[in-house]
Structure formats: C-alpha cells, structure tokens
Amino acid sequence: AQKITQTQPGMFVQEKEAVTLDCTYDTSDPSYGLFWYKQPSSGEMIFLIYQGSYDQQNATEGRYSLNFQKARKSANLVISASQLGDSAMYFCAMEGGKLIFGQGTELSVKP
Amino acid sequence: EAGVAQSPRYKIIEKRQSVAFWCNPISGHATLYWYQQILGQGPKLLIQFQNNGVVDDSQLPKDRFSAERLKGVDSTLKIQPAKLEDSAVYLCASSPTGGYGANVLTFGAGSRLTVL
Numbered sequence: 001a002q003k004i005t006q007t008q009p010g011m012f013v014q015e016k017e018a019v020t021l022d023c024t025y026d027t028s029d030p031s032y033g034l035f036w037y038k039q040p041s042s043g044e045m046i047f048l049i050y051q052g053s054y055d056q057q058n059a060t061e062g063r064y065s066l067n068f069q070k071a072r073k074s075a076n077l078v079i080s081a082s083q084l085g086d087s088a089m090y091f092c093a094m095e096g097g098k099l100i101f102g103q104g105t106e107l108s109v110k111p
Numbered sequence: 112e113a114g115v116a117q118s119p120r121y122k123i124i125e126k127r128q129s130v131a132f133w134c135n136p137i138s139g140h141a142t143l144y145w146y147q148q149i150l151g152q153g154p155k156l157l158i159q160f161q162n163n164g165v166v167d168d169s170q171l172p173k174d175r176f177s178a179e180r181l182k183g184v185d186s187t188l189k190i191q192p193a194k195l196e197d198s199a200v201y202l203c204a205s206s207p208t209g210g211y212g213a214n215v216l217t218f219g220a221g222s223r224l225t226v227l
C-alpha cells in the first residue's frame with residue numbers, strides 16, 4: 001500500500017530565509033510521481049512542483065525545489081527566500097494510479 | 112482558462128438531512144476527482160471518474176454517499192443521510208488524464224459542509 005508521511009505539523013521561518021518541509025513516502029511501485037501542493041486559508045489547493053520517480057535531477061520551479069532522495073524515500077520541499085505570502089498549509093502527495101496526500105505542514109512566515 | 116467551479120461554497124444542514132454538491136471541471140479534462148478534507152487532515156480521495164466511468168470509489172461510503180458524472184462533464188456528489196462526521200470540505204479536482212505521470216490536478220475552491 002502507498003503511504004505519505006509529513007512529520008512536521010507546523011513550521012516557522014523568518015521572512016527571506018529558506019525552509020525545508022519534510023515528506024517521506026512508501027510504495028512498492030517502481031513508477032510513481034511526487035507532488036507538493038499549497039493550500040492558503042482560502043482553501044484552494046495550488047500545485048507547486050512535481051518529481052517523477054525516474055527523473056535524474058531534482059525538480060525546481062522558481063523559489064521551490066524538491067530534494068528527492070529515492071533510496072531514503074524522501075521528497076522534501078525547499079522554499080528559498082520565504083515571503084509572507086508563503087504562509088499556508090503544504091501537502092505532499094504521491095501518485096501511483098491515484099493521488100494520495102500527507103497530513104500537511106502549516107508554514108508560518110514571520111516578518 | 113476557467114478553473115474548476117464548485118457550488119455551493121458553504122452549506123449547513125442538520126444530521127440525517129441530505130445535501131448535494133456540484134462540480135464543473137476544466138473544459139476538456141477527462142478525469143474528475145472528489146476529495147473529502149476533514150479539518151486538520153489531508154484530502155482523502157472519495158471517487159475518481161475517467162470521462163463518465165468510475166475508476167476508483169474504494170473509499171466512498173456507499174451507504175450514504177453517491178456521485179455521478181453524466182455525459183462525462185460536470186459531476187454531483189450527494190450525501191444522504193448526513194452524519195456529524197461528514198462535516199468537511201469537499202474538494203473537486205480535474206486533470207487532463209488520470210493515472211501515472213505528471214498528472215497535475217487542478218482543484219476547485221471547495222464546498223464546506225457543516226452538519227449539526
């Protein structure tokens with residue numbers, strides 16, 4: 001069975017600093033995808049970044065990068081130069097036929 | 112392009128009443144999903160449609176929940192009768208295709224249900 005685990009219920013970061021949100025996963029499928037979504041207080045889920053299990057390089061999208069360590073089954077999200085607008089819930093998700101989500105990490109950016 | 116539309120945004124009902132949520136996906140998206148998100152938790156997949164066929168409904172409580180996607184476009188999720196534990200946000204999402212690969216889902220704003 002597939003499983004996604006986010007062990008940090010809440011994180012604080014100072015504005016303009018970098019922050020890493022942890023995500024570990026478990027699957028027996030050789031082919032899968034890993035995603036990060038952001039959910040602001042408005043409730044809508046916003047896609048941030050994707051990493052395929054066969055991708056050799058870590059994915060990057062602007063200030064977001066995914067630190068993919070396949071052997072450790074981890075897919076941590078790194079946000080560089082945090083902004084106040086980054087304050088939100090962040091969900092790691094895995095797809096192997098269907099998309100399943102972790103419990104989320106609430107990120108608070110301090111001015 | 113227009114996003115995923117959901118209605119109503121908010122609904123308050125008493126237990127044992129019924130409620131229906133509507134979703135209109137992005138035009139041309141073949142796959143439509145309904146997720147349930149209980150406060151403080153990640154979204155849980157209830158049902159996935161590919162066009163107008165059901166791909167996965169393994170976590171749908173079929174004794175009280177039903178969903179349909181007539182003509183492979185918009186979809187309705189119904190709860191009858193509602194229980195207190197059904198209080199949650201119901202998120203609809205769509206994607207061009209389902210399954211493996213960079214299958215990015217686009218989500219609607221959600222329908223928040225409160226059962227009293």
